[in-house]
Amino acid sequence: MTPKPTLAVVGATGAVGSVMLQMLTHHADVWGEIRLLDTPGAAGSKAAVRGVECEVLALDEDSEESLDGVDLALFLVPEEVAARWAPVAVAKGAVVVDTSAAFRGDPDVPLVVPEVNAHAARVRPRGIVASPGCTTLALIAAVGALHAEFGVAELVVTAQQAASGAGAGQAGVDALRAQLGLVAGDGELGTQPGDVRRAVGENSGPFPGPLALNVLPWSGTAGEDGASSEEERVRDETRRVLGLPGLRIAATCLRVPVVSGHSVSVHARFEHPVTVGRAHEVLATSPGVVLYDDPAAGDFPTPADVVGTDPAWVGRVRRSMDDERALDFFVCADNLRKGAALNALQIAESVVTDL
Template sequence: MNLAIVGATGAVGQVTLRLIEARYPQHRNLKLLASKRSAGRKMNVNGKTFVVEETTDDSFDDVDIAFISVSTEASRRFGPVAARAGAMVIDDSSAFRMEQAVPLVVPEVNGSDLLWHDGIVSIPNCSTTPLVMVAHPLRQASPIRRIVADTYQSVSGAGGAAMDELREQTRTVMHGGPAEPNAQPQRIAFNVFPQIDGFNETGYTVEEQKMIDESRKILHAPDIALSATCVRVPVLVSHCVAAHLEFEQPVSAGEARELLSQMPGVTVQDDPAASVYPMPVSAAGCDDVFVGRIRKDASHPNGLAMWVVTDNLVKGAALNALQIAEEAVALGAVHGQRR
């Protein structure tokens, strides 16, 4: 198939290309697209040199699948253009996630939703994906009534400029200089702050509301009570979630470990006595969602608490997109149910 990578020079785009090399080492039917500023850059993929092209309305002729990882504004412009040209669009932005006609997919959880896509499929926010990956197998034991999720999100979730800012601020502060924020709303070096994106009228941030709305849509569970607090931390890669789940009936920690260990794409790392638990540094570059510190929630007889970590650029974005494409191919749904 002919694949287009829109945003090929960005952080997620580059991870997507690395994963294509690892998963499909012979695949060279690629079109690398980016902004006008990045056009002309040369990139090597699977032994072939590609010249990055500017994304235009004519970029999607003969493209079967278009992976789009750019700004929400650019996605809104080019997503429908690519779909009209006949491509299956797999979009990483928030542009289409909550549209009723657009599936929001984590393949291990709701891959069958790809059967009804109409040209565009959305990837959830990188903090939503690990949460639904652990919630899905656990609800086999008992329906989930409530989730409280507190995230510890790396700066790569805000893009390459935020990563550069963390490195530069750290050097500056270490030498006694001032740390002036630019790519982030607050200083990030040796600091954490509870704001990712803007605030809405309820007092939740846009990022927190995404987790609430997207989790309900992916799990097909509109009545789950869900609250989130999203925090930016001075870590380059990997997002963490402290998750508290309340079930209709009690679920033991042992039963949870068993269910989670059977979930594709989830790895249980849970031996606190030996200091074995997920950490950002060990999850970086890995495909799986890692879960540990699984225990009864002391505040509720039907609750469980756990610690979840995943590489936000891999499973949180690029890998999930490729897995959506693979699932669509397996289902014969690349070109969707056109209406």
């Protein structure tokens, strides 16, 4: 009998890593040994996988052997760590699935969302498969399904990103909770210019300003022509996953005071006429998508309702400005699950059949 492949989870103690270990406990048992790795500061701690407490091994210059014998490595770490260590894992014989931005733009690294382009993971010249960012993953299953039916021609998207999508994830959550503690109980805050900023003081964390009682129209670093890096990533990643390098996409990313769960307002124009009824049929039968769309009954997705779930939830589907080729809709997804851990695990499970 062929032994089951060895899996390494790199970044096992982080916010996404913790979700990944939960998922490995509940998904199909396709793995043999599961090895937990992290950067030196987290090494030596304990993390549970399959209900068993395991020691987290160090990933550093003196312990490259921690990757020996690994068949598939899930990298759930910042891009500078992935850029350094993913090639090492490949050189030792592993296939790498990386959730960071380190390889997403590399033409020799497929960018994969299994519901949309699973076939792309089969050709991996560098031995690496990249997973898109959490905002792209929130919208792409729904957009991909509609594209397959009607042919998408143009997208205008506005993303409302949760605090857990900032920085290392937990740092954003901790900063938001600290800020909420500082502003709670003051019924006057938010009524005068700058009063929330003064109340929060130096506790902005990874955000460019106060997030509590506020919305920040900026996410990422400065890009070209006034765009942010997050907005450029949504554009570039969506084009790559759909295989449409010339697709017109306008993206705006906002940071909102939500712990987990990204939301995206989407305006989509198609090559062919589209009806709400047919769009409902497509979305209701698409993998990775849940249609939840009866506003009169109060049925529409919100981050508070979908956090902790796997699919992308779609609602508020409607004809756009009487244009027979355009729709507007709203989509929510847990940015730590489908937006990171789940997509990476789905890629890994599809790749393992080739190992």
